Amino acid sequence: xxxxxxxxxxxxxxxxxxxxxxxxxxxxxxxxxxxxxxxxxxxxxxxxxxxxxxxxxxxxxxxxxxxxxxxxxxxxxxxxxxxxxxxxxxxxxxxxxxxxxxxxxxxxxxxxx
Amino acid sequence: xxxxxxxxxxxxxxxxxxxxxxxxxxxxxxxxxxxxxxxxxxxxxxxxxxxxxxxxxxxxxxxxxxxxxxxxxxxxxxxxxxxxxxxxxxxxxxxxxxxxxxxxxxxxxxx
Numbered sequence: 001x002x003x004x005x006x007x008x009x010x011x012x013x014x015x016x017x018x019x020x021x022x023x024x025x026x027x028x029x030x031x032x033x034x035x036x037x038x039x040x041x042x043x044x045x046x047x048x049x050x051x052x053x054x055x056x057x058x059x060x061x062x063x064x065x066x067x068x069x070x071x072x073x074x075x076x077x078x079x080x081x082x083x084x085x086x087x088x089x090x091x092x093x094x095x096x097x098x099x100x101x102x103x104x105x106x107x108x109x110x111x112x113x
Numbered sequence: 114x115x116x117x118x119x120x121x122x123x124x125x126x127x128x129x130x131x132x133x134x135x136x137x138x139x140x141x142x143x144x145x146x147x148x149x150x151x152x153x154x155x156x157x158x159x160x161x162x163x164x165x166x167x168x169x170x171x172x173x174x175x176x177x178x179x180x181x182x183x184x185x186x187x188x189x190x191x192x193x194x195x196x197x198x199x200x201x202x203x204x205x206x207x208x209x210x211x212x213x214x215x216x217x218x219x220x221x222x223x224x
Contacts, residue, residue, distance in 0.1 A: 002158070009153075033211060037154075041197070041217040045210030056210075089154045098205065101146060102212060106155035 002026070006092050006105035007074075013082045014113050020078040021108040025069075025094030032069050033102060034061075034077050037089040046090075049075065050098075082112045116140050117202050119215025126222050132187040134218045136200035143205030145176045145183040146212065150197040159185070161203075190222045 005024040013019045025032050034046040047057035049069040061067065069075035079086055089109050093102035118137045126132055136145065144163035148156045160167050160174035162183065167174045171190075176183040187194055197219050201212040 002155075035212075041199075041214075043201075043212070043214040045212075048211070091154075091156065093156075098211070099143070101144075101158055101161040101203075103158065104148075104156035106153065109154060 002103040002105065004092055004094050004103050004105035006090075006108050008108060009106065011108055011110045012113065013110065015082055015084060017082050018078060018080060019082045019086070019110055019112070020076060021090055021110070022074040022076050023092030023094075023105055024074045025092070026103055029094035029096055029103075031095040031098060032075050033093045033095075034067065035091045035093070037091060037107075039088070043091075046077070079110075082110075084112050086110060087112045116213040117200060117215040119200055119218055121218060122216065123219040124221070126190050126220070128190060128192055128222055128224050130190055130222075132185075132190055132194075132220060134185040134187075134198055134200075134220075136183045136202075136215050138181050138183070138202050138213075140202070140204065140213075142178070142202045144203040145174075146201045146203055147174055147183075147185050148199045148201065150199055150217070152196065156199070159198075187220075190220075192222050192224055195220055195222045 003026045030051045032049040036044045066078045089107045091107045093104045147159040162174045162176045171188045173186040197217045199217045200215045
């Protein structure tokens with residue numbers, strides 16, 4: 001069973017507000033991914049980290065999100081100015097290395113009113 | 114186009130019947146991962162299967178790379194199997210996203 005912990009489970013924000021979610025990867029997992037799952041079950045990769053460093057991120061994340069994965073603190077993903085289209089389930093996953101399977105948290109369901 | 118095509122999109126069974134879910138992929142893969150997504154959203158990894166057949170209880174996963182397909186077989190389905198099943202192509206380190214997901218298969222098992 002996955003030990004990736006995501007908080008909060010639910011997040012409700014108004015348009016233009018900041019929305020911040022957190023993720024504690026499994027202990028000893030240096031690789032962290034964030035995905036967005038929309039209501040049509042479509043997954044979108046957002047960003048990944050290895051040992052606190054951003055390796056890859058999509059354009060949207062670079063422009064509108066702030067993300068970090070500091071050592072000895074939870075990883076975080078923050079939308080700087082929420083839009084209605086950001087309403088989705090945000091899933092964090094971690095792995096021991098790139099060749100291994102990803103273990104997912106329970107997700108943060110964001111609703112932007 | 115989408116790298117992973119999952120079918121069927123939904124499936125309704127009577128308890129005790131078997132289910133066969135398919136994923137076809139169009140690119141090379143490191144492995145195929147199958148997930149069960151709970152109604153609340155959390156993803157439970159069922160199999161990480163680069164090739165061949167793997168078993169876990171009533172579940173069987175088969176990945177055939179030459180034919181670019183992977184399947185999940187659920188035998189003797191139970192009502193508690195109801196939920197969404199997702200396959201995800203693991204492209205390995207060369208792909209930034211690592212996982213490319215299918216759109217999921219919603220399984221409903223009636224008593």
